[in-house]
Amino acid sequence: MNVGRARWAVTTVFFxxxxxxxxxxxxxxxxxxxxxxxxxxxxxxxxxxxxxALVSMQFVGGVVARIGSGRLIRLALALLPILLAAVGxxxxxxxxxxxVALMGLVHGAVDVAMNAxxxxxxxxxxxxxxxxxxxxxxxxxxxxSLVSAAVTRAGVDIGTQFVAVGAVLLVAGQLATRGLLPxxxxxxxxxxxxSGGWTRPLVIFxxxxxxxxxxxxxxxxxxxxxxHESRGAGLATAGLAFTAFTTFQTxxxxxxxxxxxxxxxxxxxxxxxxxxVIGLTVVVAVPLWPAALAxxxxxxxxxxVLLPLIFSAVGRVGGIEAATAVSQLTTFTYAGILIxxxxxxxxxxxxxxxxxxxxxxxxxxxxxxxxxLMAARSPKGHVSASTLTSEER
Numbered sequence: 001m002n003v004g005r006a007r008w009a010v011t012t013v014f015f016x017x018x019x020x021x022x023x024x025x026x027x028x029x030x031x032x033x034x035x036x037x038x039x040x041x042x043x044x045x046x047x048x049x050x051x052x053a054l055v056s057m058q059f060v061g062g063v064v065a066r067i068g069s070g071r072l073i074r075l076a077l078a079l080l081p082i083l084l085a086a087v088g089x090x091x092x093x094x095x096x097x098x099x100v101a102l103m104g105l106v107h108g109a110v111d112v113a114m115n116a117x118x119x120x121x122x123x124x125x126x127x128x129x130x131x132x133x134x135x136x137x138x139x140x141x142x143x144x145s146l147v148s149a150a151v152t153r154a155g156v157d158i159g160t161q162f163v164a165v166g167a168v169l170l171v172a173g174q175l176a177t178r179g180l181l182p183x184x185x186x187x188x189x190x191x192x193x194x195s196g197g198w199t200r201p202l203v204i205f206x207x208x209x210x211x212x213x214x215x216x217x218x219x220x221x222x223x224x225x226x227x228h229e230s231r232g233a234g235l236a237t238a239g240l241a242f243t244a245f246t247t248f249q250t251x252x253x254x255x256x257x258x259x260x261x262x263x264x265x266x267x268x269x270x271x272x273x274x275x276x277v278i279g280l281t282v283v284v285a286v287p288l289w290p291a292a293l294a295x296x297x298x299x300x301x302x303x304x305v306l307l308p309l310i311f312s313a314v315g316r317v318g319g320i321e322a323a324t325a326v327s328q329l330t331t332f333t334y335a336g337i338l339i340x341x342x343x344x345x346x347x348x349x350x351x352x353x354x355x356x357x358x359x360x361x362x363x364x365x366x367x368x369x370x371x372x373l374m375a376a377r378s379p380k381g382h383v384s385a386s387t388l389t390s391e392e393r
Contacts, residue, residue, distance in 0.1 A: 002179070003124045009179030010121055013073055013114050014133045016173045018140030020080050021107055023165050024087060026148035027158050031087075034158055035096055045093070048101040050338045053108030057331050060112040061324030068183025069117040069323055076110035077173030081166035088162030112330050116323035119315030120185045123322075128265070130308035131256025138250040186323055201373065202325055205314040206332035208370055211363045212306045213333045215276075215299075217340025218360065219245050223296050226283070226353050233289035244293055245300035252304025260309070266375035269309050273368035275302030277361060284358045306367065307333065313374050 032042050063072055083103040090096040118133045144165075151161050223241035227233040252272070259268050279298025282291055314329045315322040347356040 003121060003181075005179040006117075006121050006181045007125060007129050009176050010114060010117050011129070011133050011136045012176035013077065013110075013117070013173070013180075015136040015140040016077060016169050016176060017080070017107070017110055017114060018137035019144045019165070020084055020169055022141040022144035023148060023162065024084060024103065026145045027152070027161065030152060030158050031096070035090075035093060037093060041093055045097055045100050048097055049104035049107075050334065052101045052104030053111065054331060054334055054338075056105040056108035057112050057327050057334065059327075060109050060116075061321060061327040063109070064113060064116055064186055064323035065321055068181075069113040069120065069186050070177065070180035071183065072113040073110055073117060073180060074174070074177040076106050076113065077177060078170065079106045080110065081170035081173070084169075085159075085163045085166040088157075088159035108330075108334075111334075112323065112327045115311050115330065116186065116315065116326045117180060119312060119322045119326065120181055122312060123316070124181070124185060128257045128260040128312060130312045131253045131260065131305050134308045135250055135253030135256070138246065138253055142246065142250070186321070199317060201317050202314060202328055204370060204373065205310055205317070206329050208367050209307060209310050209314075209329055209333040210336040211367050212303060212310070213336030214340040214343065215280075215360050215364060216303060216307075217337050218344045218357065219296060219299060221341035222344050222348070222353060222357075226357065227289050227292055230352075230354050231287060231289035231292045233292075237289065237293075241293060241296045244297040247300070248297045249300035249304045252301045253308065256305040256308060259305070264375065265309050265313065266371050266373075268305060269374045270368055270371035272302045272305050273364060273371065276306070277302070277364050277368065280357060280361055280364065284354050284361075309374060 028042075028046070031037070031045075037045065060072070080103065083099060083106060086099040087096065087103060090099050114133070115130075118130050122129055147165075148161070220242060223245060224238040227241050228235060228238035256268075263271075276299050279295045279300075279302055282295035282298065286292065286295070311326065311329065314325045317325050344353075344356055347359065
């Protein structure tokens with residue numbers, strides 16, 4: 001078994017998954033036009049994707065225990081490109097809704113499985129890789145968005161684009177999965193396992209992940225609005241808030257694994273959380289759009305490694321299989337993504353957008369205060385290469 005090869009294989013899986021999902025998300029405006037959807041119909045379609053993903057996440061842990069995360073990833077990356085093409089080829093809103101829901105189900109499964117597999121690679125390798133995996137997802141999302149913008153400008157319809165993208169990524173996904181670990185790599189020693197319920201550390205990690213994703217969803221959805229309406233930036237300039245956040249988030253994730261090795265997960269987590277707090281403080285305290293833009297860049301940089309480090313830590317929680325723990329954590333994080341924009345909107349309507357972002361500060365400080373939980377969970381671990389059979393190596 002080649003753990004180094006598995007590291008690059010699972011990183012590629014993150015990249016392929018990001019390309020698939022982001023290709024769909026980037027063409028949502030085109031989907032609305034081509035299928036002549038009303039706002040309420042589009043809202044239902046978008047909700048189907050997230051709700052279906054949440055449902056599938058509840059069962060992935062058990063599936064991984066039976067067949068292994070690698071096999072599940074391989075199956076999911078065979079189905080996702082086909083379902084992406086089906087979204088583009090659907091005839092009418094009913095078929096579209098079914099295709100989107102099925103895509104959400106499979107995406108939820110692969111989201112959990114690929115994070116669980118990354119945890120297994122970290123455990124065997126004895127070194128962090130999670131930030132690099134999430135960096136690959138971020139890069140793929142930017143790439144897919146740029147490609148979608150280009151083909152939209154060229155007048156390519158979604159059906160043609162989704163079939164072409166699906167075909168390329170179907171091949172890429174199957175090639176990448178050849179290097180994944182065997183099923184036994186997902187197992188931890190029986191003496192460390194319990195019924196797999198909601199343990200106290202898991203709930204704490206889940207709450208931390210929920211807050212991080214609430215903040216990320218708030219920035220993605222509302223940062224441009226804040227710059228335009230509260231800081232006087234023009235519409236074109238306001239869009240740079242998301243660009244600054246995403247660019248610095250990706251940069252932070254690219255170097256995150258090396259920083260984790262150098263400083264330790266707990267120190268890096270605490271420091272980056274505080275950088276995010278400082279950035280958000282600048283956003284809400286300085287009434288100038290250039291300062292807010294710099295603040296959102298700091299939020300992206302500081303927040304870049306928080307979720308990867310939480311995933312790494314929760315995958316090593318004692319008393320529960322890694323895939324089950326990751327599945328339960330993903331439920332929290334996905335809930336944050338889904339409800340974050342709406343919650344910010346509700347509070348913004350009541351107290352204003354600046355005060356709403358201000359309210360995120362104590363939540364982020366609470367996340368930083370729990371950084372000590374990272375210290376007890378080294379990437380080195382519970383499963384060694386010696387536990388694998390000679391055939392699996």
